Amino acid sequence: MRKLATSAIAIGNEIELLMDFAAQTAVAPEISRRERELREQHMQLAHTNRLVAMGELSASIAHEVNQPIAAGRNNVIAALHFLNRDPPDLQEVREALAAAVKDADRVSTIVCRMRALMQKASPRLDPVDINEALQEVIELTRGEALKNGVLVESQLAQGLPVIAGDRVQLQQVALNLILNAVQAMGAVGEGARQMLITSRQIGSNDLYVGVQDTGPGLSPETLSRLFEPFYTTKPNGMGMGLTICRSIVEAHGGRLWVSACQPRGAMFQFAIPARPS
Ligand SMILES: Nc1ncnc2c1ncn2[C@@H]1O[C@H](COP(=O)(O)OP(=O)(O)OP(=O)(O)O)[C@@H](O)[C@H]1O
Ligand SMILES: [Mg+2]
CATH class of the missing domain: 3.30.565.10 (Histidine kinase-like ATPase, C-terminal domain)
Incomplete structure (x- = not known):
């Protein structure tokens, strides 16, 4: 009789554990859905924050980008000028064009960095x-x-x-x-x-x-x-x-x-x- 009672208690405990487990597994998808939503909201917020920060920089970055563009233009004009000489000064042309390439590279570096920071990625x-x-x-x-x-x-x-x-x-x-x-x-x-x-x-x-x-x-x-x-x-x-x-x-x-x-x-x-x- 006593043995039976102990077994009944053991079974009762097991049922309770099982019910707990069942309740938890039912809640688990809900929690992970909520976690996923929170993570997504956080990423969205972080992305917005980056856009706002980059927005604050836009005027000074526009200035930063304009400088090498203007310098590149001057270098190309200089190259044309050396080319129009009689005879053309090819060494100067080469140097001016090489400088223009560096100016263009500088612009593309700045733009790439901005783009990387503005992208939304996991x-x-x-x-x-x-x-x-x-x-x-x-x-x-x-x-x-x-x-x-x-x-x-x-x-x-x-x-x-x-x-x-x-x-x-x-x-x-x-x-x-x-x-x-x-x-x-x-x-x-x-x-x-x-x-x-x-x-x-x-x-x-x-x-x-x-x-x-x-x-x-x-x-x-x-x-x-x-x-x-x-x-x-x-x-x-x-x-x-x-x-x-x-x-x-x-x-x-x-x-x-x-x-x-x-x-x-x-x-x-x-x-x-x-x-x-
Ligand atoms: N270097 C600092 N010196 C003095 N106060 C600061 C400094 N950094 C942050 N703070 C204070 O902490 C506050 C919160 O900064 P936080 O960067 O979180 O927001 P924010 O700069 O006001 O706005 P944003 O969301 O655009 O960054 C600021 O408003 C400012 O009062
Ligand atoms: Mg801030």
């Missing part, structure tokens, strides 16, 4: 040379920094390991941090406007990237809220830049944080694990 896991990725963003934002009177310096450590990650997304993080720094410094009236972009490796672990500025720094209110979605102190800000940066860095297994600089300014840093790709 996150990838590729080998990324972090310095090269940073250099490209520094170049894209050079005009914007110049326009705002910001002096940009970079100290990128040599011999860093290639990391596994999504190159465009990591560039998006750098782009958001650099734009924030330029905007913060653009808003202050006086004092030197300097930005320092660094990369380094500490031990054999994480790679650290830093963006330091000499802007107004962060008020206690901003400091406690700046990673919140839609928190912004800018009239035209969306307040999504840092939220997206943090979620990209965390998706790479890393961390993003900010610290105050002396005598003024802020330094945003992120660390990404240097695991081999």
